[in-house]
């Protein structure tokens with residue numbers, strides 16, 4: 401084969417790969433379309449609907465949560481209206497699409513959240529003593545542990561989820577997962593509201 405023919409073949413393969421990659425990306429953003437109503441066009445979240453930011457969340461965490469919503473391990477408690485609303489949205493999604501949504505959303509850029517008032521130094525210490533082992537040194541989660549990136553979440557959303565664990569909306573003894581039950585046990589160790597306020601100040605600073 402002449403060099404020029406080989407070159408042309410290589411160029412063709414490269415072009416074909418680029419075409420495949422962008423077709424995939426487009427398909428994945430189309431997959432996200434029905435979610436944008438609540439989570440925002442850029443997956444930035446919507447405070448009015450209490451829908452969290454998903455852009456920059458960890459893929460492993462997103463996919464596990466979508467499986468949990470779909471299989472009735474989250475968003476199932478009678479009083480958890482928002483969770484139920486979310487669970488309804490993923491009832492018909494298949495495993496492959498869940499996987500692709502996780503990868504797609506994790507690649508979208510993170511953004512700094514609004515900071516809240518509190519004692520950041522005390523919050524840092526509470527975080528180091530109670531949360532760091534699983535959510536990582538920087539609070540961005542640890543993939544093999546399926547933990548969330550806490551740095552992209554608004555203080556209001558985090559507070560509501562800590563409350564959800566405390567109420568047993570997440571981590572219920574009957575239908576919760578081992579991991580959500582573990583997270584529920586941790587929340588019960590937090591002493592008072594001032595600890596949560598300082599934790600939030602640290603996580604959002």
Ligand code: HEC
Pocket residue numbers: 431432434435436437438439449450451452454457462463465466482483485486489490493501548
């Ligand atoms: C009708 C509004 C609505 C739609 C549509 C919707 N969501 Fe949600 N989603 C929510 C709300 C509200 C929550 C927070 C639930 C809670 O408080 O537990 C949520 C939570 C989540 C979470 C958990 C995030 C976390 O930090 O724990 C993921 C992941 C998620 N949604 C992904 C999706 C995807 C992907 C789609 C589209 C297939 C979608 N959502 C469609 C409202 C919606």
Ligand code: HEC
Pocket residue numbers: 452526527530531532533534535545546547548550553558561562570571577579580582583586590599
């Ligand atoms: C033993 C490991 C572990 C420790 C320690 C831990 N977490 Fe978690 N955390 C998890 C796991 C796993 C999940 C996901 C559980 C689930 O599926 O509900 C989670 C979920 C969360 C969520 C929900 C995130 C979302 O996007 O909805 C918040 C908020 C959270 N943790 C905050 C904390 C804080 C604050 C601390 C310290 C006080 C802490 N965690 C300590 C493992 C841990």
